Amino acid sequence: MKLFGVFLLLFVATFAISISMDMLALGIPLQEALANLWESVGLEKSMVIIGFLLTTVYILILGLRHKEK
């Protein structure tokens, strides 16, 4: 649970930096920057979603193994 929390915290923090850099570089508001994130190519979006799910499963397995011990 802690690992998942840290993962989410770092995920949100890194994306906050990326989005704010995007907003400053392109001079666009937050809503548009968030929309840009979602409008990526299909394959990239799929890979990211699959990666996110696999990481979640990995963290769950780690958590279960830790509980067993």
Place this chain on the structure above:
Amino acid sequence: MGKEQICSRQLFMLIISFELGTAIVFGLGMDAKQDAWIVILLATVVGLLMYVMYTELFRLFPGQTLTQYIPQIFGKVLGLPLSLLYITFFIYLAARDLRDFAELIIGAFLRDTPLAVISFIIILVVCYAVFHGIEVIGRANEVLLPIVLIMLVLMTILLLASNQIHMTNLQPVLGEGIKPIIKATFPLAVAFPFGEAVVFGMFLPYLNQPSKARATGLAALLVSGFMISYTTAVNIAVLNADITFMANFPLLATVRLINVGQFIQRLEIIAMFLMFVGGFIKIALFFLGAVIGASSMFRFPNHRTLVVPVGLIIFTSSIYIARSLPEHLEEGLKIAVPILLIPLELILPFAMLLIAYVRKWYLSKTNNS
């Protein structure tokens, strides 16, 4: 710290590979045109001063990483968010470097391959290295760096043999005075790549002889500064200042011109190898710095637990960081430098050093009284 240790020779070689990393890929200081090589030498001098600052902090807080002594300096309320900011900063820089190298491969060779596929393959290799820790990365670099140096010498010999080096392209030296050089040096050339050595604040506690941290690092920065300056001078001498400025990857363009007797040609592999070793080490060190920081901050038994989650964050943000290479470069060179790099590489460490000195002075005064 853990059982892992690196010797001063490994630190020396790691710093060289780290500094060469992306700096050798992109043309640095090109706003000063044919004097760009002087810009890099000047930036090296400032980089040396910044490294002295980082090692001074390490001397004041021996055996501790950057993210461990920040809460001691600023207190927990301000220090913990600042430590988290540094961890995120290292993840962000790793993502930027990953994107640089994925774009390099797409631009130079695999034009139709999706960005995500290339980034994924690179991050897999880096994850493996980071999983095994600083000692393994240091040893791998001991094998790779000598090959890089041989490639650099080979590149010069082949360019000379191809009759492509035109020293007139480097003239007039200081043609427009010192002003453009100063302008190109501050803040860009200082923050990137020399200020990025702030990440070594995460690895200095792993040095088996901590007293050698400063001398080793300074020597490595000096050598890498000369090497980057030399490569830039070769690029300009071969391509001329305008083409070097316009090329996305000047080193690759330079190497493409090697042609000895219509026989030895198409040696892009030399440039790719140089870029890749540096890139691999740079991404791995930022990645490792982030996981070491996060594991100590959130009290995980070792850094390995965090490798997969942080690897995914780096992979994801490298894709979403920008929609195109020009946007990525614009963000990295014009926006990130004043907003992120200068505050986190220069202003904050300087403030930390100042507070640490004042606190030390105050404590010694109260102890005496």
